[in-house]
Amino acid sequence: MGFAGKTAVVTGAGSGIGAALCRALAVAGADVLCTDVDGAAAARTASALGANVRAAQLDVTDAVAVQEAVDQVVQRAGRLDLMFNNAGIVWGGDTELLTLDQWNAIIDVNIRGVVHGVAAAYPQMLRQGHGHIVNTASMAGLTAAGQITSYVTTKHAVVGLSLALRSEAGPRGVGVLVVCPAAVETPILDKGAVGGFVGRDYFLQNQGGKPYDADRLARDVLRAIEKNKAILVKPPLARAQWLFARLTPTLMNRLSMRFIESQRAKQSRVRTEVR
Ligand SMILES: NC(=O)c1ccc[n+]([C@@H]2O[C@H](COP(=O)([O-])OP(=O)(O)OC[C@H]3O[C@@H](n4cnc5c(N)ncnc54)[C@H](O)[C@@H]3O)[C@@H](O)[C@H]2O)c1
Known part of the structure; x- marks a missing residue:
């Protein structure tokens, strides 16, 4: 599958x-609709990428708006080839400090946002007989580290949704790929800390070490689509x-536990020394 002339929506x-x-x-020659809840940020991404890349403000928690974005592309091009359900947020910290509003917000963006993208794009792809859905989950969708418990919850859901959908969509001409990176160097690593978070280092240590480059990951994703990887x-x-x-899930869990406790001890030592 080459990407030249393909139509894509990215959240x-x-x-x-x-x-x-x-x-x-854009480099591969696709027609892209860049969307984000932050419309100005989406416009900044698109403005550097030439005439085949457009931008739109889109909140993935709004199912009607997601459907409208997909419909807009289909009206223009007659089809939608690629749907990237990528938008996500994270909360890091002690789970007892998360409010129900924070739980609901992460479920809305990370799970419902993907469901809305699938509900909007999949029927169109079935009608046209081809297409590819790419959902950004995380390593947190495959392993379970504490202190990002709400994130782990949502990303496991995205992995389950993607693999299940893939098994029924494949024979009907639609591919599904779930992307599970460990830490990637993006602003998300510094967002979403609620109380007690042992920090970015903990996140990185549990997520495969040094952060991966986002552009390198994007190129890996395009290759994985071409190979129809799951x-x-x-x-x-x-x-x-x-x-x-x-x-060894039990051992992995014990290591995660030990790491959180050692980081907590380190943080409280630093706090005591500062006082
Ligand atoms: N960076 C990492 O270490 C990492 C690792 C694994 C998975 N991921 C996943 O990759 C995806 C992208 O994350 P990123 O690292 O690029 O983060 P980022 O914060 O740099 O980008 C996320 C984008 O999503 C947008 N967004 C947030 N809520 C939205 C909503 N309701 N509707 C539409 N857009 C919304 C934000 O405005 C932001 O531009 C997320 O699903 C994240 O969970 C990231």
Whole structure:
């Protein structure tokens, strides 16, 4: 599958991985609609990428608006080839400090946002007999680390949705890929800290070490679509961690526990020294 002339919608395209996906698609010659709840950020991504890339403000929690964005592309081009359900948020910290509003917000964006994208794009792809849905989950959808518990909850849902849909969509001409990166160098790593979060280092240590480059990941994603892969885990160290977690979930969980406790102890030492 070449990407030249293909039509694509990308959500969460104002920053990070979404913006990188738009860049990779534009370089490959696709027609892209970059969308983000932050319309100005989506416009910034699109403005650098030429005439085949347009921008729109789109909140993925609004099912009607997601359907309208897909319909707009279909009206223009007669089809939708690629739907990237990528927008996401994270909360890091002690789970007892999360409010129900925060739980609902992450469920709305990370799960319902993907459901809305699938509900809007999949029937159109079935009608046209082809298409590819790409959902950005995370390593957190394959392994379970504390302190990002709400995030892990939503990303496991996205992995389940994607693999299940793939098994029924494939024979009908529609591909489904779920993207499960460990840490990627994007602004999300510094967002969403609620009380007690042991921090970015904890997140990185549990997510495969040094953050991966977003543009490199976007190129990996396009290759994975071409190969019709079910799941993309990057970088290689994350694949090893995933395997380890499947073989010995109890040990993996114990290591995660120990790490959180050692970070807590370190933080409280720093606080005491500062006082
Ligand atoms: N960066 C990482 O380490 C990492 C690792 C694994 C998975 N992911 C996943 O990758 C995806 C992209 O994250 P990122 O790292 O590029 O983060 P980011 O914060 O750089 O970008 C996320 C974008 O989503 C947008 N967004 C938030 N809520 C939205 C909504 N309701 N509707 C539409 N857009 C919305 C934000 O405005 C932002 O532009 C997310 O699903 C995230 O969970 C990120």
